[in-house]
Amino acid sequence: MNFDGSDYVVRFENVGLRYGLGPEVLQDVSFALAPASYHFLIGPSGAGKSSLLRLMYLAMKPSRGLISLFGRDMARTAREDLPGLRRRIGVVFQDYRLLNHLSAFDNVALPLRVAGGRERDIQKHVEELLSWVGLGDHMNASLPTLSGGQQQRVSIARAVITKPQLLLADEPTGNVDDRIALRLMHLFEELNKLGTTIVIATHNESLVKRLGHPRLRLDGGLLLGDPQSRRGRKGKGDEMLDGSRHMEAG
Numbered sequence: 211m212n213f214d215g216s217d218y219v220v221r222f223e224n225v226g227l228r229y230g231l232g233p234e235v236l237q238d239v240s241f242a243l244a245p246a247s248y249h250f251l252i253g254p255s256g257a258g259k260s261s262l263l264r265l266m267y268l269a270m271k272p273s274r275g276l277i278s279l280f281g282r283d284m285a286r287t288a289r290e291d292l293p294g295l296r297r298r299i300g301v302v303f304q305d306y307r308l309l310n311h312l313s314a315f316d317n318v319a320l321p322l323r324v325a326g327g328r329e330r331d332i333q334k335h336v337e338e339l340l341s342w343v344g345l346g347d348h349m350n351a352s353l354p355t356l357s358g359g360q361q362q363r364v365s366i367a368r369a370v371i372t373k374p375q376l377l378l379a380d381e382p383t384g385n386v387d388d389r390i391a392l393r394l395m396h397l398f399e400e401l402n403k404l405g406t407t408i409v410i411a412t413h414n415e416s417l418v419k420r421l422g423h424p425r426l427r428l429d430g431g432l433l434l435g436d437p438q439s440r441r442g443r444k445g446k447g448d449e450m451l452d453g454s455r456h457m458e459a460g
């Protein structure tokens with residue numbers, strides 16, 4: 211497949227990020243994600259994985275470089291257009307960010323209700339999804355009574371329920387055992403088959419190996435793992451990567 215820049219779901223060109231006056235925690239990061247691609251984002255703690263995801267879900271602006279989402283240059287996108295773009299992105303936050311005063315069911319239903327869905331459809335859809343993630347018996351539980359791993363699954367269900375065009379997940383299986391992790395990964399695969407572009411930051415080496423999706427590897431703020439995405443390239447469109455070319459051996 212051949213994409214010109216506008217056909218990528220996510221495109222970074224020489225992106226740098228610093229917090230305040232600190233050092234750059236991301237340096238010259240360049241990559242592009244084709245529609246319906248699926249990548250793992252890996253690298254040691256502190257490498258910049260969460261920071262990279264924050265840029266992708268528009269929680270932060272880069273200190274330099276170009277970010278385009280859904281074919282739009284974010285630096286030229288009006289502030290009032292951002293909420294509409296964010297609604298196309300599902301995010302699984304590392305710290306869940308659920309609403310504690312709502313039940314598991316209501317947390318997951320919320321994005322559908324906001325979008326104006328019919329309550330009968332919402333009911334069925336949310337129940338199915340919560341059952342799939344193993345929370346069929348906890349739908350009406352209040353959030354604080356759920357374990358970390360259960361809350362993590364609620365947050366995953368909330369992120370995927372709207373079938374977003376782009377799904378970003380920050381260590382989404384950090385608090386569940388391998389069996390449930392694999393089940394959650396299957397959920398992401400199903401979403402991916404429907405056309406969602408997926409990026410999952412994870413430490414879970416065995417899952418990464420087992421599922422074999424291409425990897426974006428960060429180390430010390432640099433994106434490694436594909437010669438074409440290394441620092442110092444100056445060309446324009448020619449360096450844009452089709453996700454599949456990130457594939458590594460092993």
Ligand SMILES: Nc1ncnc2c1ncn2[C@@H]1O[C@H](COP(=O)(O)OP(=O)(O)O)[C@@H](O)[C@H]1O
Nearest residue numbers: 229232235253254255256257258259260261262
């Ligand atoms: N809010 C913040 N303020 C200042 N520095 C931060 C902040 N968040 C992350 N960092 C720094 O940015 C670097 C990358 O962190 P992070 O993106 O959380 O990496 P990872 O998710 O790979 O562990 C680290 O050096 C971290 O200390």
Ligand SMILES: [Mg+2]
Nearest residue numbers: 259260261380
């Ligand atoms: Mg992190």
